[in-house]
Amino acid sequence: MRQSGSPKEHSFSPRRPSFDLESALAHDWHGGSAFRTAWFNALSMMSPYGERFFIDSVNEFRDRIEDPQLKSEVQAFLMQETNHLHQHKKVNELLCSVRGYDMRAIEEPILSRAEWTKKNVPAIRRLAGTAANEHLTAVLVADMLRHNDSFIGADPGMADLWYWHGIEEIEHKSVAFDVYQAAEGSLKDRRLVQIFGTVFFLSGTFRILRLMLKHDGKLWSLREWLSGFKFLFVKPGVLRRACIPYFRFLQKDFHPWHDDDRYLIEEWEAKRQSS
Numbered sequence: 001m002r003q004s005g006s007p008k009e010h011s012f013s014p015r016r017p018s019f020d021l022e023s024a025l026a027h028d029w030h031g032g033s034a035f036r037t038a039w040f041n042a043l044s045m046m047s048p049y050g051e052r053f054f055i056d057s058v059n060e061f062r063d064r065i066e067d068p069q070l071k072s073e074v075q076a077f078l079m080q081e082t083n084h085l086h087q088h089k090k091v092n093e094l095l096c097s098v099r100g101y102d103m104r105a106i107e108e109p110i111l112s113r114a115e116w117t118k119k120n121v122p123a124i125r126r127l128a129g130t131a132a133n134e135h136l137t138a139v140l141v142a143d144m145l146r147h148n149d150s151f152i153g154a155d156p157g158m159a160d161l162w163y164w165h166g167i168e169e170i171e172h173k174s175v176a177f178d179v180y181q182a183a184e185g186s187l188k189d190r191r192l193v194q195i196f197g198t199v200f201f202l203s204g205t206f207r208i209l210r211l212m213l214k215h216d217g218k219l220w221s222l223r224e225w226l227s228g229f230k231f232l233f234v235k236p237g238v239l240r241r242a243c244i245p246y247f248r249f250l251q252k253d254f255h256p257w258h259d260d261d262r263y264l265i266e267e268w269e270a271k272r273q274s275s
């Protein structure tokens with residue numbers, strides 16, 4: 001029985017790029033904007049904890065998978081997310097050391113929330129949360145790659161880090177969802193958990209962003225917050241543009257590959273080979 005909902009000929013594996021980001025991380029690398037820099041730095045800070053959670057959630061249901069395609073997709077998913085986890089951990093440690101951010105203050109609430117979730121939330125709901133967050137991630141990165149306007153004025157190395165991560169998120173975007181379907185997760189849980197998952201994700205990101213701006217003495221800068229609001233909701237409006245595709249996850253017959261955006265992977269690969 002086919003359990004993978006990916007296109008039949010779709011296959012992927014992890015890449016192992018390396019990045020030299022020390023000098024970029026020491027500054028407001030996103031065009032000198034404290035808000036935009038802190039936004040992406042906060043996302044990077046969230047990344048390893050999210051990825052640990054996703055890896056563990058999918059791992060718990062591996063034995064439900066019989067379809068060879070989904071089996072190999074799960075394997076590649078775990079390897080890709082493990083790479084993302086290590087790469088972002090390295091970036092985050094470097095960032096905290098060059099900018100003086102307090103890693104413990106950043107990570108403690110995330111770790112205790114993760115521990116609470118592990119103890120109190122059933123495995124199937126954690127898997128639903130993983131599928132939902134993987135969808136949110138896929139929507140955000142597809143928007144980033146499609147419009148190519150998220151990193152105007154930014155350090156090219158930092159942009160490359162996010163493009164690499166984004167491409168792999170598109171490649172494995174249906175894995176957690178298909179495992180959730182194979183584990184006979186319910187539509188009701190999937191819908192409910194999407195809302196909670198997104199609230200946790202956004203509140204966590206904004207908490208870190210605030211800590212960073214406070215440390216940099218920019219927390220009360222109206223100029224920074226207005227330009228940040230513009231970036232997220234007006235122009236380019238990276239969160240605003242993601243709204244409609246994000247809510248498709250609530251549809252009964254939703255599947256991540258209903259939006260076949262593999263052309264973004266091909267375009268990125270072609271660009272990478274020609275540079």
Ligand SMILES: [Fe+2]
Nearest residue numbers: 051081084169
């Ligand atoms: Fe990832």
Ligand SMILES: [Fe+2]
Nearest residue numbers: 081134137169
């Ligand atoms: Fe992912």
